[in-house]
Amino acid sequence: KAGVTQTPRYLIKTRGQQVTLSCSPISGHRSVSWYQQTPGQGLQFLFEYFSETQRNKGNFPGRFSGRQFSNSRSEMNVSTLELGDSALYLCASLDGRGGSTDTQYFGPGTRLTVL
Amino acid sequence: DAKTTQPNSMESNEEEPVHLPCNHSTISGTDYIHWYRQLPSQGPEYVIHGLTSNVNNRMASLAIAEDRKSSTLILHRATLRDAAVYYCIPWGFGNEKLTFGTGTRLTIIP
Numbered sequence: 001k002a003g004v005t006q007t008p009r010y011l012i013k014t015r016g017q018q019v020t021l022s023c024s025p026i027s028g029h030r031s032v033s034w035y036q037q038t039p040g041q042g043l044q045f046l047f048e049y050f051s052e053t054q055r056n057k058g059n060f061p062g063r064f065s066g067r068q069f070s071n072s073r074s075e076m077n078v079s080t081l082e083l084g085d086s087a088l089y090l091c092a093s094l095d096g097r098g099g100s101t102d103t104q105y106f107g108p109g110t111r112l113t114v115l
Numbered sequence: 116d117a118k119t120t121q122p123n124s125m126e127s128n129e130e131e132p133v134h135l136p137c138n139h140s141t142i143s144g145t146d147y148i149h150w151y152r153q154l155p156s157q158g159p160e161y162v163i164h165g166l167t168s169n170v171n172n173r174m175a176s177l178a179i180a181e182d183r184k185s186s187t188l189i190l191h192r193a194t195l196r197d198a199a200v201y202y203c204i205p206w207g208f209g210n211e212k213l214t215f216g217t218g219t220r221l222t223i224i225p
């Protein structure tokens with residue numbers, strides 16, 4: 001099976017712009033989670049979607065949003081970009097419905113740089 | 116979410132065993148203990164998980180204390196490819212997110 005894919009891998013934007021990142025989960029996985037990784041804050045959970053519904057959300061401002069399509073592919077959007085949004089954005093797909101024994105499979109991430 | 120405490124960094128010689136400790140004293144009775152690792156320039160990858168008894172897989176072993184307040188990830192014979200940041204994460208049913216702490220940066224000395 002193909003792994004989790006994320007596009008684009010690298011992105012450079014300027015302050016005030018918006019950006020859309022894409023994630024394709026492993027075939028058959030219905031849950032997609034998004035994480036932000038920065039040197040200062042580490043890995044932080046953004047939100048999770050299961051069957052097109054947001055099930056869980058982290059503590060990020062409303063500028064960060066996401067959605068999931070019927071084929072389980074997911075996108076996240078960041079509007080009005082700030083310098084502090086520069087980070088590695090990771091997507092993960094879950095091999096179950098959210099049980100304790102499930103495994104998350106991470107993609108390689110999208111490196112966003114905001115100038 | 117249960118809090119975890121891990122050493123910031125550890126070093127080990129190549130081809131020797133490595134024991135990575137984790138304290139999770141506030142873990143709930145139904146949380147599994149998961150370990151993930153993140154190699155340089157990659158997303159995290161699953162290593163192993165367990166509930167009460169010790170677990171083994173092709174990558175590592177997981178030793179869980181009887182009171183479940185701590186666990187140890189064991190790499191039996193470290194290679195240079197095992198250099199990564201290792202995260203210990205208690206994870207319970209109905210909690211869809213992984214809460215990553217600061218992890219342990221493992222350096223392997225050739």
